Amino acid sequence: MIVESNTVRFDSLTLDSGATLAPVEVAYETYGRLNAARSNAILALHAFSGDAHAAGVSHETGKPGWWDNMIGPGKGFDTNQYFVICSNVLGGCRGTTGPASINPATGCPYAMSFPVITIGDMVRLQAMLMDWLGIKRLLTVSGGSMGGMQALEWAVSYPERVVSAIPIAATTRHSAQQIAFNEVGRQAIMADPDWNDGNYYGKQPPARGLAVARMVGHITYMSDDSMREKFGRRLRGKEDFGFGFDVDFEVESYLRYRGSQFVNRFDANSYLYITKAMDYFDLSYRHASLAAALEPVECRFLVISFSSDWLYPSYQSQETVRALRSRNCDVAYVELESNYGHDSFLVDVAEQSELVRGFLASTFEKAQ
Amino acid sequence: MSVQAPHLGSKPPAFVHDLLGRRDYAIIGDIVAPGSQVLDLGCGEGELLEWLAANKGVKARGVEKSSARVQRAIGRGVSVFQGDIDGGLADYPDQTFDYVILSQTLQETVYPRKVLHEMLRVGKRGIVAFPNFGHWRVRLSMLTSGRAPCTKLFPYAWYESPNIHFLTVFDFEELAALEGLQVERRYFLAGHRKVTFLPNLLAEVAVFLVTRERGRRD
Structure with a gap:
């Protein structure tokens, strides 16, 4: 079809x-x-x-x-x-x-x-x-x-x-919890200097902020069980800890990937407006x-x-x-x-x- | 069981056919007036409600604990709420339903008296069907074996039984009186036959149509 x-x-x-x-x-x-x-x-x-x-x-x-x-x-x-x-x-x-x-x-x-x-x-x-x-x-x-x-x-x-x-x-x-997660996402976007009070069109969009917002979102869409099943504590492409802040765990890799993908298809300001509409809903x-x-x-x-x-x-x-x-x-x-x-x-x-x-x-x- | 029996008076036939494989369903199917609003507590997969909706044009609602059964009931088009009847009727306004059905369920509830009270708050009439623990086979089983009775009617080992409150015909009549309920009709069954003599000893299944006594609608 x-x-x-x-x-x-x-x-x-x-x-x-x-x-x-x-x-x-x-x-x-x-x-x-x-x-x-x-x-x-x-x-x-x-x-x-x-x-x-x-x-x-x-x-x-x-x-x-x-x-x-x-x-x-x-x-x-x-x-x-x-x-x-x-x-x-x-x-x-x-x-x-x-x-x-x-x-x-x-x-x-x-x-x-x-x-x-x-x-x-x-x-x-x-x-x-x-x-x-x-x-x-x-x-x-x-x-x-x-x-x-x-x-x-x-x-x-x-x-x-x-x-x-x-x-x-x-x-x-x-609920308060739902509003809270949305607010974290919004703050991540607005804290990104590239957000520039929303005026980023035709320039560098707030990709880091939007990606972090999406990472938080993805955590809330899954469950403890499904994350354990999908990632556990498995390491990403390595045998031991990297003793640094690059990706060690599969779950980190997954969230970073989903965050970066999201930036290509979603507008940061839409994120702000739509989450606000959800929070107002009562x-x-x-x-x-x-x-x-x-x-x-x-x-x-x-x-x-x-x-x-x-x-x-x-x-x-x-x-x-x-x-x-x-x-x-x-x-x-x-x-x-x-x-x-x-x-x-x-x-x-x-x-x-x-x-x-x-x-x-x-x-x-x-x-x- | 297609003819609608009037609530009082006419002599019922001594032989009861199955409806959906059950005699108590046949009696309930006869009692329920066409076009009425019906709530079935512990409705299982909604077979009875589906039949009542199709054949009596009732507005059918059900409550059932098991998710799998609720899914099958919804799949056949019956509006069923997944929940516990011990505490789950509080939201319904008073006297919402013409009939509230409790078919083979009362003995499985944690608070039977509360359930009975609630069913006659949300419903004008209650139809209660239950297996009679006073049946002679149950008495004999216990007397001869010295163990929790295990019969055709109560086939479970005590540790596996869903039945947690055993009651007899006498017990129900007593509780009904205590609750200020008026028994409009009573049916006693042994196999496919109606029992008219010594029901507490001879009936396997009892079906009561009850309503709250006037002036006691508390």
């Missing part, structure tokens, strides 16, 4: 902060076919560093999508039956308008003059894309981590437009309780968490489920056993696929 990204431009988008972005572009991909009744559309929502390329092999890069093991013919989100859409989030750096985009007022990149965005803003832009595609109702909205947060936001903000939601390894609000904000905030919700839910995920622990998913149950919402929940930590929703997908397949089949049948 060779796929291509498309881009659509909208005149303007008003943000939660009150600011207006004009114009706004959104990069998206689609897989499968929309049926005549337009009732089989699914919106896949990417996590922090993802992009619109969720499945298939990219025409430009030759790389598989970030959820290629879940989306495709015969997979959990079966593209023989469903029409799947994925777009890059607002504030991103993979085709959708973000801080690296050109500000039409100045002719220069926005950099730090880009307005602060929220998960709600991301979802509002996705809703505009759905309007543009002629899709009134989505059979499901689904994603892991920040993607799951967007799915929850969809269920609250556009209850009449979603038949179901599948938030995976997600939360209705970032569905219960300005409500008496989470249950009160969920009042508009009408759709079915399948909530999934993973046993070894300590970044988005199961208790957060259970909190979501309990609030939904207190409103007598139709909600299924399961904690899957996995050693892969937060990354489980991307890599350990056998059971997740079965759950999604069965849930979607019954949701589709009920919705007809």
